[in-house]
Amino acid sequence: MRPFDDIDRLAAWPALDKVAAPARDLVNKLLTNRKVADVLHGVPIGHPLHPALVQLTLGSFVSASLLDALPGTRRSAGTLVGVGLVSALPTIAAGWADYSQAHEEQQRVGIVHAASSATMVSGYAVSLVQRLRGRSGRARLWGWGALAVGSAGAVLGGHMSYHQALGANHAEGxxxxxxxxxxxxxxxxxxxxxxxxxxxxxxxxxxxxxxxxxxxxxxxxxxxxxxxxxxxxxxxxxxxxxxxxxxxxxxxxxxxxxxxxxxxxxxxxxxxxxxxxxxxxxxxxxxxxxxxx
Ligand code: FES
Structure with missing residues (x-):
C-alpha cells in the first residue's frame, strides 16, 4: 500500500463532514465582503495567496526549530517564532477562504490540515511564552513537537494542492x-x-x-x-x-x-x-x- 493512499481514504470519509460542513458554512457566513474574499483568494496577484503566505509562516517555524538545535541562537530563534506567529494570521485567513469554496473531498482533507496547522501554531505560541519566561529547554521541546504536527499538516496541504488540485489552474491545458x-x-x-x-x-x-x-x-x-x-x-x-x-x-x-x-x-x-x-x-x-x- 502506498503511504498517500491513507490521505485518499481521508477524502472519502463522510464522518468528517460533521465538522467540515459546519466549518465551511461558518466561513461563508463570516466572509461576505467580496473585496476581502478576493484578496484572501489571491485575485489581485493572480495566484492563490495561501500557499505563498505558508512559505513565510512555515519557513519561520522550521528555521526557528533548526536554530534551536544550535548553541547561541536563542534570540534569533525567538524572533523567528514571533514572525511565524504574526504571519500565521493572514495565512490562516487565506486558507479558510479557499476552504470555503472547495469540494467536499477537499474539505475533508482540509479540516484535518487545519486542525494540525492550528496545533502547530498553538504549540509555537506556547513555545514563545516559555522563551519569554526564560525556559529555553521547554521552549525548544514545544517548538519541535509543534513542528512535527505541522509537518504532517503540510503534507496534507501539498496533497490538496497537487493531488486534489485545489488552487490549481483547471484551464491551463x-x-x-x-x-x-x-x-x-x-x-x-x-x-x-x-x-x-x-x-x-x-x-x-x-x-x-x-x-x-x-x-x-x-x-x-x-x-x-x-x-x-x-x-x-x-x-x-x-x-x-x-x-x-x-x-x-x-x-x-x-x-x-x-x-x-x-x-x-x-x-x-x-x-x-x-x-x-x-x-x-x-x-x-x-x-x-x-x-x-
Ligand atoms: S468558481 Fe469554482 S468552479 Fe468556477
Missing part, C-alpha cells in the same frame, strides 16, 4: 490540446444573441458569446474547479461584459478572460474568432495574453 488551425464551429445564425453557448472544437469545449457580428470565445471549464461556464450567466462589471461561473460565482471578463472576482485566480483562456461567409471560426492553440497571428 487548452493551448496544449486545442486545434492550432482556424476551426469551423457552425454558422453565425445558429449562435443565439447574448447567451453563453457551448461548442466542441477538436477535443475541447468552448463557450461562445455573440453580440451582433462580434463573437467572444473562452475555455468552457472554469479555471477554479472546472465548472461548465456555458451554464453561467452574463453580467456587467465596471462597464465590461463578464461571465459568472455557475458553481462558486467567479467572474471572468469576456474580452480577455481576466478574473474580476474569485475564488478563481487564473484567467479564463480566450480565443480569437472570425466570421467568414456566415460561418464562425476560432483558434484554440494560443497562449493567454499572447495575440494570435
Amino acid at each position: 487548452y493551448p496544449h490540446i486545442g486545434p492550432e488551425d482556424w476551426t469551423d464551429v457552425g454558422t453565425l445564425d445558429e449562435l443565439p444573441e447574448g447567451a453563453p453557448t457551448r461548442r466542441v472544437v477538436g477535443d475541447v469545449g468552448i463557450v461562445l458569446v455573440r453580440r451582433g457580428q462580434e463573437i467572444r470565445a473562452l475555455g468552457e471549464r472554469c479555471s477554479h474547479a472546472s465548472a461548465p461556464l456555458s451554464d453561467g450567466e452574463l453580467t456587467v462589471e465596471d462597464g465590461q461584459e463578464c461571465l459568472v461561473c455557475p458553481w462558486h460565482a467567479s467572474v471572468f471578463r469576456l474580452d480577455d478572460g481576466k478574473v474580476v472576482h474569485g475564488p478563481a485566480t487564473a484567467p479564463a483562456p480566450t480565443f480569437p474568432t472570425r466570421v467568414r461567409d456566415g460561418r464562425v471560426e476560432l483558434r484554440v492553440a494560443t497562449w493567454p495574453g499572447v495575440p494570435a497571428s
